[in-house]
Amino acid sequence: MRGVTLVELLVATLLVFLIAGSMATIVSTQNRASLWVRDESEGMETVRTVRVVLGAELRHGLEGRDWWATGGDTVTVRAFRGMAEVCSLGAEPTEFVVLYRGIRQPNPDKDSVLVLSQEGRWETRGLERIEMQEGGCPGVHEESQKWTLDRAVGRAVFVRIFERGSYHLADGAFRYRSGLGGRQPLTPQHIDDARSHLGASEGGVDVVVELERRSDARWRPDPVPDHWRIWPAERP
């Protein structure tokens, strides 16, 4: 009978170890590379989300009226969600009929309004009630709405609707808090809170976002903090 010698067995075992070891190394390296790509991608997405969201919310607002930076990690905002052209004033000084457009429907439970008067001044009011109206705006086929405010307002020209909210760099993520609700994460938890910052500067906002350093990745370069300023479209 043909058989295998001890030498053959040793050589085969050695080869198996060599091949298996090489394969394990390659798989491990690939795995780390894959995790690195994923982490980098999430990190960049985190920074980009902070840039896009804060840019959209703050650039066209006014510091002190539309947003306030506090505590180095929070920006409280009037988050504008729609606008309305005033078609006519109602029977009561608190009422008017509007044509509304927005990224969502107005909600009296959480929304307030900023009303532009004929004198060119903005006034803040609470939104009490909304009723849909057919043909409330002459010459327009779109459905109009009758809005009732909590207090009378001068001759209204235009209305913006907003909810109170705040953006935070906290607990490792960029978060949004609507009204008195909880702070919901908008990004993965990659942010180093202690080194990141949100602060008012020259009518705009200085933002520093530093991603946290991963302890399990000694061979990765240290994260570089992203630092930028959101310049206001309108200087005060």
Add this chain to the structure above:
Amino acid sequence: MNRGFMDRSGVVLPLLLICLLALTALATVAIHAARQEIIIADAATRLLQARLSAEGGIRQAGGVVTSDRLLALRERAPEDVLERATPTMGSVVVRGHRLPADFVLFEGVGSPSGGRGGEVRLGRLVWVLDPHRIVSSFSSTLVHGGSLTLSGGMVDGGEVARAPEDWPTQVCSGHWAALDSIFPPGGMAASTIARPDDPSPTDLGNLDLPHLLALADLVAEGSLTPRPILDAGACLAGDSANWGAPSSPEGSCGPLVRLVISPTSLHLASGEGQGVLVVAGNLDLTDGMRLSGIVLVGGNLRLAGESRIDGLVRVGGDVRIEGGSEVSGSGCAALRALESPVFQRSFPVSDGSWVGGF
């Protein structure tokens, strides 16, 4: 039949294939993540392009679209007022929505270059000066907040829809129809005490004193003698002492109208000028000084020595007209004053004009 050990197929090949499969899967995940990153980064770039296109288009519309074009818009009938496209920075269409009280909403719809990607909408609220509405906001030729003293002087308010006495009829021919619709038959009152709902004496529509100061052709203080200045028959509009020639409306300095602001008090003597004059403090006109247009005074006004104002006047304090001086109502002179190029544009709402979130 029993197979020998060497006849059996080995495990190396399947093992190798499994490892290759795992490697391929990992590589695919990494490539997919990197590709997604590129796609998302590209989408973010396009979003920024669209947003900046919308913002840039609105800014451009504010600079190039004239007030006449905007005042011709009808409410709830938006029209495109500007279109612009660049190969690298996207395109924008700006629509004008006419709102009540001479407000206009510029709505910019920005798209990224190449047309791929979503649109971004942005708005800006502006106010447009309607000369007819400004003129009709005067309840009389001379509106004053304090006392009125006539000591050898007069205020003539009747037939305000007319030109100053020495102007040829054709100078005002373009304004008659509008003036007839603004002023009631028989003219308007010569003078009235300011009412609580009257505008601030130094406001011109929604433009307050700081805003007017920023727009002013000239800032004047102290004692001055403005007069038309010509060189070989040509009007030197660049000379700050030249405030136009109301005494010669068809001459070379006849069309020149100024927006002159005085942040303090002002004394004008023995000269002439036309346009809109806004004085935060007191205004003294003496020695035959002649003004034509709209005069807004935060403090007191005094006319002496046969001085004269043709147009419309609003004063926050006391008015004293003496020594053969006169304030003569003229809607035509007031409308001509508002033909200054500084008013032929739109003005962003000063307390926050940008509108997003729709």
